[in-house]
Every structure is written in structure tokens, then in C-alpha cells.
Amino acid sequence: MQDALRxxxxxxxxxxxxxxxxxxxxxxxxxxxxxxxSLRKLESDLKYLSILANGIPIEKDEDRKIMDFLRTHYNKLQKLSVPA
Structure with missing residues (x-):
């Protein structure tokens, strides 16, 4: 199960x-x-990744990597957004 989630x-x-x-x-x-x-898909995937990462027991190092990835890419999402 852990391998499938990873x-x-x-x-x-x-x-x-x-x-x-x-x-x-x-x-x-x-x-x-x-x-x-693409922006909607990106936001959706980031949310889903966050849910997965918060819902499974993982090691502290791995958790830190995922949280850093999420933070970096949420920031990119803000920069990539186009004005409506």
C-alpha cells in the first residue's frame, strides 16, 4: 500500500x-x-498531492520534501496565473 501511494x-x-x-x-x-x-488542472493536482501527503504516514524527510515541492509549485501557480 505504501509503495502505491509513493x-x-x-x-x-x-x-x-x-x-x-x-x-x-x-x-x-x-x-x-x-x-x-492547465492552471485549473495544476491547482487541482497540487490540492490532491497535498491531501495525499497529509493523509499518509511518511518519514519526516520525505514529508519535508513533499511540503517544499508543494510550496514551490503553489508559488509558481501564482506567478503563472493570467489576469481574467
Missing amino acids: QDIDDLENEILQIEENIVEFSRMKYEEGIKI
Whole structure:
């Protein structure tokens, strides 16, 4: 069970990184609809990662890494957001 949750966390972290890359690319192309969809997906994935990380017993080092990842990428989310 722990391995499956760890894999889910790794998958979410990779997906978050990919979404951020997509947002940057959509910004270059000025594709606002793609940006908006990606931002919603990014926010959703960050929330889900937070729920997973807070709901499983993990070691302190691992918890710190996940919390740092979340903090970093929530900050990126704020910077990547486009004005409505």
C-alpha cells in the first residue's frame, strides 16, 4: 500500500512539472484557453498531492520534501496565473 501511494505522489509531481511546462509553452503561443485549462488542472493536482501527503504516514524527510515541492509549485501557480 505504501509503495502505491509513493508512486501516486511521484506521478503527481511529474504531472505538475509537465503542466507547468505546458503553461509556459501556451503562454509563448498566446493560447489563453490552454493556459486556463492547465492552471485549473495544476491547482487541482497540487490540492490532491497535498491531501495525499497529509493523509499518509511518511518519514519526516520525505514529508519535508513533499511540503517544499508543494510550496514551490503553489508559488509558481501564482506567478503563472493570467489576469481574467
